[in-house]
Amino acid sequence: MADKPVWEQIGAGFVQLYYQQFDTDRTKLGDLYTDASCLTWEGAGYQGKEAIMGKLSSLPFQSIQHIITAQDHQPTPDNCVMSMVMGQLKADQDQVMGFQQVFLLKNIDNKWICANDMFRLALHNFGA
Amino acid sequence: MADKPVWEQIGAGFVQLYYQQFDTDRTKLGDLYTDASCLTWEGAGYQGKEAIMGKLSSLPFQSIQHIITAQDHQPTPDNCVMSMVMGQLKADQDQVMGFQQVFLLKNIDNKWICANDMFRLALHNFGA
Numbered sequence: 229m230a231d232k233p234v235w236e237q238i239g240a241g242f243v244q245l246y247y248q249q250f251d252t253d254r255t256k257l258g259d260l261y262t263d264a265s266c267l268t269w270e271g272a273g274y275q276g277k278e279a280i281m282g283k284l285s286s287l288p289f290q291s292i293q294h295i296i297t298a299q300d301h302q303p304t305p306d307n308c309v310m311s312m313v314m315g316q317l318k319a320d321q322d323q324v325m326g327f328q329q330v331f332l333l334k335n336i337d338n339k340w341i342c343a344n345d346m347f348r349l350a351l352h353n354f355g356a
Numbered sequence: 357m358a359d360k361p362v363w364e365q366i367g368a369g370f371v372q373l374y375y376q377q378f379d380t381d382r383t384k385l386g387d388l389y390t391d392a393s394c395l396t397w398e399g400a401g402y403q404g405k406e407a408i409m410g411k412l413s414s415l416p417f418q419s420i421q422h423i424i425t426a427q428d429h430q431p432t433p434d435n436c437v438m439s440m441v442m443g444q445l446k447a448d449q450d451q452v453m454g455f456q457q458v459f460l461l462k463n464i465d466n467k468w469i470c471a472n473d474m475f476r477l478a479l480h481n482f483g484a
Contacts, residue, residue: 268428268440300396300474304460306434312396312458312474326478328456330440332432346428346440350454350478 238340239301239311242333246342247294254292255285260342267345280345289319294327308343309333314350326350366468367429367439370461374470375422382420383413388470395473408473417447422455436471437461442478454478 232240242260249257261267261277267284274280296315304310311331318324332344360368370388377385389395389405395412402408424443432438439459446452460472 264433266430268430271426271428273430298399298476300399300476302394302396302401302472302474304434304436305392305462305471306432306436308432308434310438310458310460310472310474312456312476314456314476314478328440328442330438330458332438332460334433343433344430344438346430346438348426348428348440348442350442 233303235303235309236301238333239309239331240299242309242331242340242342243296243299243311243313246331247296250284251293254287255281257281257284261345262336262341262343265341265343265345267347269347270349289322292317292319304332307335309340361431363431363437364429366461367437367459368427370437370459370468370470371424371427371439371441374459375424378412379421382415383409385409385412389473390464390469390471393469393471393473395475397475398477417450420445420447432460435463437468 258277258281261280263276265277265280267274267280269283274283294315294317296313298314300312302310313329315327316324317327327349329347331342333340334343386405386409389408391404393405393408395402395408397411402411422443422445424441426442428440430438441457443455444452445455455477457475459470461468462471
């Protein structure tokens with residue numbers, strides 16, 4: 229991994245950490261957000277760590293597992309890293325669903341946090 | 357549309373313009389990029405207007421039509437707008453395919469340009 233561009237290392241590292249924590253205990257994802265972070269989850273908007281964690285914590289499933297099938301990373305003009313993730317998830321005993329998620333990562337006090345986060349189930353590709 | 361947040365108006369306006377131009381004549385998309393713009397297309401990277409336009413112009417189809425089924429927009433910490441698009445596309449006589457695309461839009465000289473662009477076909481949600 230050391231020979232990959234730094235933004236790809238940052239993005240891939242964040243993605244690994246995020247989904248590992250999400251699948252283990254998503255109520256502890258708060259460290260990855262700030263009070264200025266934005267989340268759009270299935271089209272509904274949440275701003276700030278508290279609102280975001282409220283949403284993620286109240287999602288109506290007990291167990292979840294994400295599998296990442298593709299991820300892309302780019303450096304942005306303002307020294308952020310943008311990451312697009314595609315994958316599959318299985319929540320409780322529901323059927324496996326595709327999803328996509330985008331993160332904008334910003335370095336604040338030597339830590340990469342998630343400034344922007346958008347999530348959609350892949351079913352929107354096949355809507356009416 | 358006037359009562360929507362300004363970032364949503366900017367993002368939705370760009371998305372409409374982009375796909376309209378893509379479906380009409382994608383060789384004229386160059387005005388939306390700069391020499392610093394990045395494109396990741398199906399995992400392959402292109403930097404700068406010339407490289408990006410070379411890739412988009414050489415895509416192996418004559419006609420294409422995009423249908424947008426969902427789009428989300430957020431303001432970023434550095435006064436950019438991040439937009440995530442989901443939809444379906446039909447290229448020539450191929451079967452309809454789902455896709456997702458993300459844009460990071462930046463205001464340069466009073467014009468919103470695409471600083472970052474990532475595209476993937478939805479089939480990556482259902483890869484092996």
